[in-house]
Amino acid sequence: MSYDLSLLGWNDLRAADLPTDTVPARVSRVDRGAAEVIAADGQHHAKYGARVRRASATDPVALPCVGDWAALRWLPEGRYELDEVLPRSTAFVRGGVSRDSVGGLSGDGQGQVLAANVDVVFVAEPSMHAADFADLGRIERLVALAWESGGTPVVLVTKSDLFDDGLDDLLADVRTAAPGVAVHAVSSLLGDGVELAAGYLGGSRTAVILGPSGAGKSTLVNALAVGEVMETQQVRAGDGRGRHTTAHRELILLPGGGLVIDTPGIRRIGLYDIGEGVDRVFADIEELAQRCRFGDCGHTSEPECAVLTALESGELPERRLESWRKLQREAAWMASRTDARLRKEQQNKWKVITKEMRRSGRNRP
Numbered sequence: 596m597s598y599d600l601s602l603l604g605w606n607d608l609r610a611a612d613l614p615t616d617t618v619p620a621r622v623s624r625v626d627r628g629a630a631e632v633i634a635a636d637g638q639h640h641a642k643y644g645a646r647v648r649r650a651s652a653t654d655p656v657a658l659p660c661v662g663d664w665a666a667l668r669w670l671p672e673g674r675y676e677l678d679e680v681l682p683r684s685t686a687f688v689r690g691g692v693s694r695d696s697v698g699g700l701s702g703d704g705q706g707q708v709l710a711a712n713v714d715v716v717f718v719a720e721p722s723m724h725a726a727d728f729a730d731l732g733r734i735e736r737l738v739a740l741a742w743e744s745g746g747t748p749v750v751l752v753t754k755s756d757l758f759d760d761g762l763d764d765l766l767a768d769v770r771t772a773a774p775g776v777a778v779h780a781v782s783s784l785l786g787d788g789v790e791l792a793a794g795y796l797g798g799s800r801t802a803v804i805l806g807p808s809g810a811g812k813s814t815l816v817n818a819l820a821v822g823e824v825m826e827t828q829q830v831r832a833g834d835g836r837g838r839h840t841t842a843h844r845e846l847i848l849l850p851g852g853g854l855v856i857d858t859p860g861i862r863r864i865g866l867y868d869i870g871e872g873v874d875r876v877f878a879d880i881e882e883l884a885q886r887c888r889f890g891d892c893g894h895t896s897e898p899e900c901a902v903l904t905a906l907e908s909g910e911l912p913e914r915r916l917e918s919w920r921k922l923q924r925e926a927a928w929m930a931s932r933t934d935a936r937l938r939k940e941q942q943n944k945w946k947v948i949t950k951e952m953r954r955s956g957r958n959r960p
């Protein structure tokens with residue numbers, strides 16, 4: 596069984612990072628100490644080599660994750676070892692890690708990468724959720740998370756068939772909540788918008804679908820997979836068509852091209868790590884704030900506050916200002932938590948050093 600890796604997203608840019616005497620493979624599942632990978636010559640269960648083990652001992656961000664491109668080294672005993680994680684173009688990171696860790700392998704020793712090399716982040720928000728309309732605040736949060744990962748967000752208002760009238764108004768509201776982001780209505784039930792969504796995966800791009808439980812994520816993946824139960828799709832070299840073999844449910848290869856990563860970690864993501872993505876989602880407010888009279892304007896009662904002026908004129912919806920405040924508080928809280936943790940680690944390091952100095956002092960003749 597051989598695979599055409601270009602259908603999994605392999606390209607010249609990535610090839611430039613490949614160490615000599617190794618072959619590339621994409622991680623489709625991770626276990627403790629080993630990963631399921633797809634290489635040109637087939638699927639393998641590759642144990643982590645010394646380099647990966649050493650790096651991940653001090654920093655879990657260095658651990659392979661679903662979507663990673665890895666370098667495999669052939670061992671004399673006749674098996675591959677996962678020798679190195681190639682630089683990530685994008686990453687969903689849980690825990691306090693800076694954006695630097697996307698390319699390299701450095702974090703604060705606490706982070707965990709949930710998925711890597713994701714090009715498109717579908718934010719699925721149901722047009723109706725139980726008795727509620729689409730939750731704009733949730734869209735803002737997930738779009739911030741998407742920007743933070745380095746991927747490109749695309750908002751899908753799912754279950755659009757539940758709406759008779761007013762869908763256009765709803766879409767207009769969603770567009771205000773996600774400026775600069777493509778917004779589409781999708782009904783997996785009727786097939787509306789599914790091809791549009793598939794269009795984002797052209798050129799073997801990789802997507803994740805974020806959204807609340809019941810948003811229709813699984814149904815959409817099935818629709819993208821043209822109705823098949825997507826447990827076992829794989830791409831065969833040559834004709835590029837799907838074929839059923841071993842399950843790779845966490846890295847789903849779509850028969851029409853492109854991949855979807857669906858892991859429990861990605862499904863549960865949402866309440867953390869929004870960081871700088873917030874500024875981007877609220878670019879309109881950030882821009883207004885530039886025009887406030889005071890540089891440190893809190894936009895509450897200050898004179899000549901451009902934000903309050905826009906609020907009064909109706910240019911800026913009050914809900915959006917509140918959402919901005921809420922997510923900013925959250926991002927600040929996350930940042931302070933990370934700082935506290937870094938401080939603590941720093942202190943621990945010093946404790947160890949001081950202890951050792953004392954000990955060596957005692958041992959001195």
Ligand SMILES: Nc1nc2c(ncn2[C@@H]2O[C@H](COP(=O)(O)OP(=O)(O)OP(=O)(O)O)[C@@H](O)[C@H]2O)c(=O)[nH]1
Nearest residue numbers: 754756782783784807808809810811812813814815
């Ligand atoms: N009317 C309508 N119902 C849909 C549509 N897509 C999904 N559903 C229904 O919505 C329910 C939830 O769909 P799922 O695809 O399981 O949702 P999910 O986002 O994967 O949910 P979790 O697995 O809990 O995260 C199911 O009963 C689907 O049949 C749609 O386009 N229109």
Ligand SMILES: [Zn+2]
Nearest residue numbers: 887892894900
């Ligand atoms: Zn102001």
